[in-house]
Amino acid sequence: MKVNIPPGKYILAVSGGVDSMVLLDVLSAKKSLELVVAHFDHGVRSASGQDAQFVQRKAQDYGLPFELGRGRLGAGASEDAARVARYEFLNYLKNQHEAKAIITAHHQDDLIETAFINLSRGTGPRGLVSILRNPDVLRPLINFSKQDILNYAGQHSIQWVEDATNSEDKYLRNYIRHNLTEQLTDQDRRKILANINHINAAVEELNLLTVNISQRILVSERVVDRQAFMLLPASIGNEFLRHWLVGLKVNDIDRKTIERLSIAIKTAKPGSGYDIKNNFVLRLDKQTAQITNTL
DSSP states (O other): OOOOOOSEEEEEEOOSSHHHHHHHHHHHTOTTEEEEEEEEEOSOSTTHHHHHHHHHHHHHHTTOOEEEEEOOOOTTOOHHHHHHHHHHHHHHHHHHTTOSEEEOOOOHHHHHHHHHHHHHTTOOHHHHTGGGOOTTEEOTTTTSOHHHHHHHHHHTTOOOOOOGGGGOTTSHHHHHHHHTGGGOOHHHHHHHHHHHHHHHHHHHHHHHHHHHHHHHHEEETTEEEHHHHHTSOHHHHHHHHHHHHHHTTOOOOOHHHHHHHHHHHHHOOTTOEEEEETTEEEEEOSSEEEEEEOO
16 A cells, blocks of 8 residues: 655554554654654544554554543444544644644545445535545545555554444445445546545635635734725625634534524624634624734
8 A cells, every 4th residue: 555645753643453554564664764653542442442452552552652532432422522522532642742743544435435425414515525625634545445454454464343333224325335435436436536536626616716705805913994895795704704713713613603693794783792712702893803812
């Protein structure tokens, strides 16, 4: 498996499953990389401690440092809650170790599954390609299929642990995997991946358009001209808001919040304020809208 990652220090997320164990084996051979193996125990399964011990032993076998995070999410935790907790831990390690990025073992099947999951939730085009567009997370296996990974594991005698919850269809990703992704023909897969690539290119064009719009309606980094914003079509205004918030490090904002803020900028009375997230607030006067941090 040939993967290209710039030299430097990285946080490598390893669950102990076949995907991440294959990635660990592939990357450990690259002397230009300084890897910190990171495992997050979500506290969902009673046997999860054994997975952590397995990953720690394997990190030692490869001569790599190991970091363990522990959560207490409980057996009923959702996939979204688990993901948020896991990435909080990984980002903490990234900052602590001054690493260039986080590396995960997401692959081609994950890309397809994520697109279907977000489509079922009514996402826009960004949601269909969200797994491709986070510069702080590298996914070097994204062009390899699950079967490619299993083939590598067999050829190189890779050991891994199997998460028992992977067989449970109560999780949406598992349901889509068992009933859709695993049933796709090679032709189906090629068509879906081609469409995802077309959407990704369209999102890139949309980003350029949003940057150009930003130059016209931003008074300063945190201040928007309300009148100029009102002249934008609703969909373009929402895209601008998303771009603006991300630029101010207000991340993971859902569509309902974006729409709420858009309506506020267009209609709210001067002097009003609207909570956004993580102590960020939208404040309005007659001519401008400003994002402030209450901390």
